Amino acid sequence: MSISSMEKAELIKKWLDNNLNPEEQKAFEALEDYNELVQLSDKLKQFKAPDYKSDGVLEHILEQKKTKKSKLISFNVMSKIAAVFVIGLSLLYFLNNTDTTVNAIAANKVNTTLPDNSMVTVNASSSITYNKKSWSNKRQVKLKGEAFFKVAKGSKFDVVTNAGTVSVLGTEFNVKNRNNSFEVTCYEGSVLVTYNNKEERLAPGDYFRSGVVTRKKIENVSPTWINNESTFISEPYSNVIQEFERQYNVKVTTENVDTSLLFTGKFVHNDIDIALKTLTLPFNIVFEQNENAIILKSERTK
Known part of the structure; x- marks a missing residue:
């Protein structure tokens, strides 16, 4: 069962407060980050307030200001520990939830390999974005501009654009979304295009542009811009x-x-x-x- 980011944050907060009920404890232990969170917590427990030994002068001072000094030391140490813990959790959350973006600037093309060894060539003035952490459960790439994909076989693979979505299991295809135009060309395998709430399945050689499919017209094995x-x-x-x-x-x-x-x-x-x-x-x-x-x-x- 997957939980939202808000629910995850609430579980972590309750865990820090030692306020999880049995059901919430199970949900917390099922988090992907559970081991990392526990390890971070264990390391922070190694921090402790320094020991203070009294001598003649210090003993007199501590006797007069024992309560005040004790509270101040406790507060300072705990504040530092809490700060380190919050920073650690924030960094862990940030690293686990940050997307990876590959940009190709003007007059350039960029080749990149995704976590499942799928290969992407990003055309000039284009970019793709994906999340490494969730990749094993959700193979999804967000595209701005144009890119050519060679998808490794496996679970469903989605290319999401502002105009439509392309879904495959393993194939080679080109997606272009520029100037309010949405184009998909299938070179190998099959492609399912979702556009304006309608679906079109493309076979090798099929070309889709803004709702219209042209069958068996593409003879190249890859888009010409690759060359x-x-x-x-x-x-x-x-x-x-x-x-x-x-x-x-x-x-x-x-x-x-x-x-x-x-x-x-x-x-x-x-x-x-x-x-x-x-x-x-x-x-x-x-x-x-x-x-x-x-x-x-x-x-x-x-």
Whole structure:
């Protein structure tokens, strides 16, 4: 039986106060952190107030201020022990409940391995977040942006985005959630996509975009961006420009360019001049390049 963080905190508080009833004691002993908490408590019990031996002067002073001094020493020592204990518990709780986040900055990709040896490649300007502590019970990754997953076989594996969730048992797939668009491509195995409270099952080669499934159209064994190429099929030109900005870490502005036009094609990630020509020639667009700033202009404005 799992308990909430609030219930867990209340159990620990009652344990510290020696105020657990038999049922609560069983629940406390069932906590994943039980052994660590007990070990920390045992170590703190080794702290004790220092012994004071009286001599002629001290004996007189202690006789006069025995009660006051005793209370002060007891309070100081216990305060220090309590402070160490609270800090220890706080650190333990923090370490056990902190998520791990993997970020890929602009113009970079990051490869990472999850606790079950599943592999993830995170695309530029994207991130994934997961919890190592709960991984054995709940394989879940939160995604912002785009990533390619090679999932190790095992229990249910969820990729959660703001737009929808992808669930698998063991497969290879790509998830992209940008510009209010949610896309999933299945390369191996099968994928269950939950979107707008509806479910779609994808087989290898199937492509899902914002509620529409295209069957058996993807022939690649992995997304092209893994190999430093961004590929688009009937994608708004504005989205293509934004992906270009991510892959080259540049700022692009447009002048009299219809960014709603649909673009089908690709650009490379390792040669900005070739990439710009690929993006501009189909629409008769010219470009000006100045360090990290690029201007795209319709030829009508030349």
